[in-house]
Amino acid sequence: xxxxxxxxxxxxGGRALAIxxxxxxxxxxxxGKTRVRRDTMADGTGTxxxxxxxxxxxxxxxxxxxxxxxxxxTEEWQSNFSFAGLExxxxxxxxxxxxxxxxxxxxxxxxxxxxxxxxxxxxxxxxVDAPYVAGFLAFREVxxxxxxxxxxxxxxxxxxxxxxLVDGNGILHHRGFGIACHLGVxxxxxxxxxxxxxxxxxxxxxxxLHKKQIQDLQAGGDAFPLTSxxxxxxxxxxxxxxxxxxxxxxxxxxxxxxxxxxxxxxxCCKYRIPEPIRQADIRSREYIRKHMEVNIAxxxxxxxxxxDLESAGLGEADKDEGKD
Numbered sequence: 001x002x003x004x005x006x007x008x009x010x011x012x013g014g015r016a017l018a019i020x021x022x023x024x025x026x027x028x029x030x031x032g033k034t035r036v037r038r039d040t041m042a043d044g045t046g047t048x049x050x051x052x053x054x055x056x057x058x059x060x061x062x063x064x065x066x067x068x069x070x071x072x073x074t075e076e077w078q079s080n081f082s083f084a085g086l087e088x089x090x091x092x093x094x095x096x097x098x099x100x101x102x103x104x105x106x107x108x109x110x111x112x113x114x115x116x117x118x119x120x121x122x123x124x125x126x127x128v129d130a131p132y133v134a135g136f137l138a139f140r141e142v143x144x145x146x147x148x149x150x151x152x153x154x155x156x157x158x159x160x161x162x163x164x165l166v167d168g169n170g171i172l173h174h175r176g177f178g179i180a181c182h183l184g185v186x187x188x189x190x191x192x193x194x195x196x197x198x199x200x201x202x203x204x205x206x207x208x209l210h211k212k213q214i215q216d217l218q219a220g221g222d223a224f225p226l227t228s229x230x231x232x233x234x235x236x237x238x239x240x241x242x243x244x245x246x247x248x249x250x251x252x253x254x255x256x257x258x259x260x261x262x263x264x265x266x267x268c269c270k271y272r273i274p275e276p277i278r279q280a281d282i283r284s285r286e287y288i289r290k291h292m293e294v295n296i297a298x299x300x301x302x303x304x305x306x307x308d309l310e311s312a313g314l315g316e317a318d319k320d321e322g323k324d
Contacts, residue, residue, distance in 0.1 A: 003187070004281070005218075006053075006142055012194035015044065022061055022249060026223045027221050030316060034171045038115055039286050040183065045274065049138055051109055052088075052187065053187025055136070055253025056131065058133075058139055059100050059175065062138075062175050062176065062177045062182075063177075064134075065177060065181075065185050066176055066177040067180065068185045069171065069176075069177065069181050069184070069185060069252075069253075070173065070255045071252050071257065071258075072255075072257050073256060073260050074097075074164075074190070074255045074256070075162065075190060075255065075256075077130065077162065077262045078164050078256060078257070081263075083263075083264065083267070084112070085112075086114075086162055086163070086253070086264075087112065087113055087161050087162065088090070088110050088111070088112065088113060088159060088160070088161045088163065088188075089110070089111050089113045089116075089121065089161055089162070089163055089165065089268060089276050090109065090110050090111075090149075090161030090163065090164045090276060091108070091109050091110075091111065091165045091166075091274070091275070091277040091278070091279055091280040091282055092106075092107065092108050092109075092148065092165070092167070092183070092277070092280055093106075093107050093142065093165060093167045093277055093280040093281045094106050094126075094128075094141050094145075094167075094175060094284070094322070095107070095109070095284040095285050095288060096128075097183075097288065097292070101128075102127050102128055102129060103125055103126070103127060103128070104125070104128050104144075104286050105123055105124070105126070105279070105284040105285070105288050106124055106125075106126050106141075106144040106284070107121070107122070107123045107144060107148075107280040107283055107284035107287070108120075108121070108122045108145070108148040108149065108150065108280065109121045109122075109159050109242055109276060109279045109280045109283060110152070110159050110160075110276075111133070111268075111276050113268075116268060116270065116276075118155055118279055119159055120152065120159045121154065121279075121283050122151065123229050123284050123287035125288075125291075125292065126144045128140055128141070128144070130143075133173065134174070135173070135174040137168060137178070137179050138179040138182035138183070139232070141179060142179060142182050142183050144181055145166070146183065146186050146187065148193065149164075149187050149189075151299050152309060161189065162189070162190070162192070163190040163192065163264065164180075164183065164184065164187070164189050164190070164191045164192070164253075164270070165192050165265065165274055165276045166179055166180045166192070166193055166194065166253065166277070167181055167192055167194060167195070167281070168180055168193050168194075168195060168251045168281075168282060169193040169195050169199055169235075169249070170184075170191070170192065170193035170199070170235070170251035170253035170254070171193075171235070171242075171251050171252050171253075172193065172195070172199055172204075172226065172233055172234040172235040172249065172251035173199070173201065173251075174201050174294075176234075178193055178251070178253070179193065179253075180192060180193030180251065180252075180254070181193075181252075181254055183253065183254075184253040184254025185254055188255075189254070189255070190253075190254060190255040190256040191252045191253030191254045191255070192233075192245075192250060192251075192252070192265060192275055193250065193253050193257060193265065193266060194249070194250055194252050194273070194277055195246055195248065195249040195251075196246075196248060196273075198210065198237070198249055199249070201228075201234075202228035202229055202230070202232075202234060203228050203229030204226055204228065204234070204296055209216065212219070213237065213258050214237065214245075214246075214247055217239035217245075217247060218239075219239065219240040219242060219264050220239055220241045220244075220266070220269070221238075221239065221308070222238075222239045222242060223236045223237060223238040223239070223247075223262055224236065226251075227251065233258065234251060235249055235250055235251035235252075235258065235259075236249075236251075236258060236262045237249055237250075238251050238262055238265065238266060239271075240265070240266060240269040240271075240272050241269050241271060241272060242245045243271070243272075244271070246272065248272065248273065248274075249263050250265050262301075268321075275315070278293050292317050304314055
């Protein structure tokens with residue numbers, strides 16, 4: 001486990017970070033070496049009114065930070081079809097310990113692009129004491145992911161990723177501000193949300209029409225838009241490789257257009273899951289096996305990541321990808 005408290009210097013999203021600090025000012029506590037508020041609902045001691053107030057505060061924070069989300073290309077490397085100038089792609093994930101609602105392994109990997117070779121990896125065990133509440137996954141996980149980015153900026157600034165891929169959603173979210181948006185705004189980095197299954201919000205449903213659209217994806221790279229009841233395109237369902245018939249769901253997090261996000265994710269896929277996220281997941285689970293000698297659980301916040309409870313087995317990605 002890495003030591004030393006990391007400050008927010010070097011990351012972007014200064015106004016958003018100020019919002020976080022202001023809303024988390026009461027009862028601060030060091031959790032995983034990142035400053036967060038310990039809410040009474042985390043340990044079950046709070047009253048219903050205290051829990052409701054926590055959720056109201058989290059919702060206000062999401063609404064404020066959503067104003068800073070940029071849903072278009074902002075970087076020079078995004079302006080050309082081959083992504084010339086893009087050299088480093090980051091992937092982030094948390095793996096939870098089985099039968100342990102507190103401990104998890106946070107992982108950040110940086111891969112070369114387009115070779116997709118691992119340049120940097122960082123895995124460390126954290127205490128996740130914020131509760132999981134549907135629609136608020138970021139408040140459970142982002143402090144640790146943000147800390148990993150800050151540590152990389154301090155220790156290996158030359159390996160800082162130019163874009164982050166996150167296991168979760170971006171604007172495809174209950175309030176249009178998922179974990180990929182949250183992390184993107186706080187780091188100031190382009191960020192893309194990649195979910196394994198559909199988050200059913202804003203009129204999106206895993207119904208017969210959706211299943212028919214999936215069947216019509218004939219080849220790797222085929223995709224269809226995810227359009228809300230208001231007509232806004234919230235993301236894309238992508239068949240990421242020829243061998244996988246299950247799509248992945250891509251949404252904008254920050255500082256990238258949906259078209260660029262889909263093209264980049266597809267170019268990072270050797271298997272169903274894009275390699276940056278896949279490697280982050282593999283290495284965090286291996287870290288747990290080697291250093292903690294415990295079993296690994298299925299990710300707890302399945303619904304917000306867009307996963308069906310029926311299909312959220314640990315080996316889902318392996319069944320599609322083949323074990324290597």
